[in-house]
Amino acid sequence: MREYYTITELTREFEISTRTLRFYEDEGLIQPVRRGRTRLFRPSDRHLVKQIMRGKRLGFSISEIREIIQMYREPPGEVGQLKLMIKRIEEKRGDLRQKRRDLEETLAELDQAEESCVERLVELGVNT
């Protein structure tokens, strides 16, 4: 496991710009350490970026991603906070389960669409 990654290493790995990484820092999603003014990304920062990209692909907004990231952190010490956290996690899971249903339905419809196309090709006498 590497000690640190530079900003450009991460931009290459995740195919995003430096602007984007700095934007995520401004938004409080990541807090790379500094040597002088230069950002140094630890493995944990890199992992956060991975989680952010996942969230993006799933259509979550920055603030939703921020919420999710907070859920991955150490559980709070106070009972009320803990219960609230659990409630929030449950809500997000509800979100995700809805997305899963949407996903399966869409995949099923695309399967159907593809089959229609293939059938049509067969009708036209094309060797598949």
Added chain:
Amino acid sequence: MREYYTITELTREFEISTRTLRFYEDEGLIQPVRRGRTRLFRPSDRHLVKQIMRGKRLGFSISEIREIIQMYREPPGEVGQLKLMIKRIEEKRGDLRQKRRDLEETLAELDQAEESCVERLVELGVNT
């Protein structure tokens, strides 16, 4: 099955604004018929809206949704077009499978996070 739906019926059903439905029409996603100037939404239009909302929840942009919707339509008659269509469908399915992986990973991490919270509650002697 109803003949027609009014715009407000659909806004209530899908919890979106009239502005949004008109916007989708401008974008060519739906083409409700007219009585005078008033839009009448057929069951097929309603189904399209349902598919649009699904796409939105999955984080697809309007133009991606437009592409997906075109895939649901009648397969084209020409062989080249058909093959192209099949290729595009395959690409979208790749997208969706990636999203599914992202989804499962996120769900797994949320499960973990919730368990940590529950454990913490037990440590604190709270009856769950």
Added chain:
DNA sequence: CATGGCATTTACGTAAAAGTCAATTGCGCC
């Protein structure tokens, strides 16, 4: 027939999530 309630069009506004550009600044190296 005027009032209320939807509906429509046109036009401008806006928030989120970056992209782009310019002007530095620091660092490794010869």
Added chain:
DNA sequence: GGCGCAATTGACTTTTACGTAAATGCCATG
């Protein structure tokens, strides 16, 4: 110590997906 390159900051711009306001049409109801 000068060069070149990567990194930084800050300001401005852009795109997407609608929101909002203003002016007006259409029609049923009292």
